[in-house]
Amino acid sequence: MHLRKQLHVKIPSFKLERYFAEYEFGTKYMLSASDCESMTIGELFTFAETDLSTLVDTHLGYTESRGHPELRQQISHLYSEVNEDQVLVFSGAEDAIFCIMNTLVKKGDHIIVQFPSYQSLSSVAESRGIEVAKWKLDERFEWQLDLEFLKKNIKSNTRLVVVNFPHNPTGTIMRGSEYEELIEICEKNQLLLLQDEVYRFSEFTANVALPPAADLYENALSLGVMSKTFGLPGLRIGWIVTRNNEIYQKLAQFKDYTTICNSAPSEVIAIEALKIKDKIIRRTLKILRYNVHMLDNFFSTYSHVFEWVRPTGASTAFPRLSLDQTVNDFCTALRTEKEVLLLPGSVFDYPSNFRIGFGRKNMEEGLSKLSEFLEEKGY
Ligand SMILES: Cc1ncc(COP(=O)(O)O)c(C=O)c1O
Structure with missing residues (x-):
């Protein structure tokens, strides 16, 4: 019997979370994360000038x-x-x-x-x-x-x-x-x-x-x-x-x-x-503003490949792919050839778009791999 029937699961699978469950931790360049730059407990406590004993106790x-x-x-x-x-x-x-x-x-x-x-x-x-x-x-x-x-x-x-x-x-x-x-x-x-x-x-x-x-x-x-x-x-x-x-x-x-x-x-x-909180927010905003500026430059260079609506907040944007191929195929080729993870819009039922994440410090590395991919393909 089909497993779904056996378990009587009525809730549909969470497409985005299933996609990340498969690829997030095995792909080198995460270019579609929804979170902002994280830190260790030690870094946070140093940042907060708090003694670790607060946690240990x-x-x-x-x-x-x-x-x-x-x-x-x-x-x-x-x-x-x-x-x-x-x-x-x-x-x-x-x-x-x-x-x-x-x-x-x-x-x-x-x-x-x-x-x-x-x-x-x-x-x-x-x-x-x-x-x-x-x-x-x-x-x-x-x-x-x-x-x-x-x-x-x-x-x-x-x-x-x-x-x-x-x-x-x-x-x-x-x-x-x-x-x-x-x-x-x-x-x-x-x-x-x-x-x-x-x-x-x-x-x-x-x-x-x-x-x-x-x-x-x-x-x-x-x-x-x-x-x-x-x-x-x-x-x-x-x-x-x-x-x-x-x-x-x-x-x-x-x-x-x-x-x-x-x-x-x-x-x-x-x-x-x-x-x-103010210190953490300042740290995050610095990364977001820097990265979004990089994305502006990137999308203006590749305006023949993507349509870019500039975000005004959050750490994700949802560009459209203008090429004559599906976003799913584009993302799969990018992932297998360059180890860069974009999130196809099909997980949101928007198959012509994809999510790019810019909350993390290493966004630049993933973006330069994406440029390399586009150049190699002759776009
Ligand atoms: C809009 C929105 N709401 C809720 C959540 C769930 O947040 P959490 O992972 O902290 O439970 C997310 C996570 O990506 C989100 O993007």
Whole structure:
């Protein structure tokens, strides 16, 4: 019998994660990562001027299921309208998304999700029989969302709107005035709003940064994480911030069935990192700005091969391949011939684009291998 039938697995496979599971750690030049430059525990503690004994003395018992009180307090400082009791810590953003899609929506509901998106933002709900309307970003308009689509697609059973800014994979950010209108629409129609803010603080210039949704709207959930701008995905620490206590309690109860509580050492390390958040953000932004400038030059040299929409935040962009061949074939040839890993857009159901990641210091090496590949092919 087919394994899928045997196991009664209803959720589709996570295309992006399966692709990385196969190639990420075996390919020399990672040119499609979504995270920013990471560091060792030792480097972080030196950077934070903290003694390693803080970590060594960490008690390895169960921790508070809502998250370490000091961690929740540090996280609450990232927002202006919330306190530590409105912060719920999860094992990464992924754990939070899974809990949200299993508690706040039910079969028969309708949700509207920005597209392309990190797959779990739509797949978990879809697998539970929830109707998902895909709210597509438009490449012709620098990957912006059209609010008219949202207004036209709200139905009597619409419960939740999901957005993600700064956005993976395009690196786009909604315009401030439209973001305000989005919140007004949600408020007027009594819709929950999930804003996946895992790339917050990665905006290249301060004027494009959006305020966290949870600060602006009581029925919003702001999703944050240590993985992206803070460069610490190995901690697996994420959080939801919401001022709606009913939502908060539902999520806390469901989490008892996923991870119960978080990793004690990870919480302690995250506290130390958040104490020096400005320093870490500056370090990340320096890398992002430098790398995006390199990409500008690269894509202007190869404008006959790619269409480049410049990102305004995050650590990923989503160029289009203009050659007469599939993106999948292009990425496979690049990987096998030059050991460079790009992510084909087919994992986002956008087969003409690919994701390039520019959050890491060694991006330059992968990019020069990509140039070498293009030159050898005569493009
Ligand atoms: C937009 C977005 N949301 C959520 C996640 C999940 O984050 P984490 O790996 O920290 O669980 C990712 C990871 O790539 C992401 O890009």
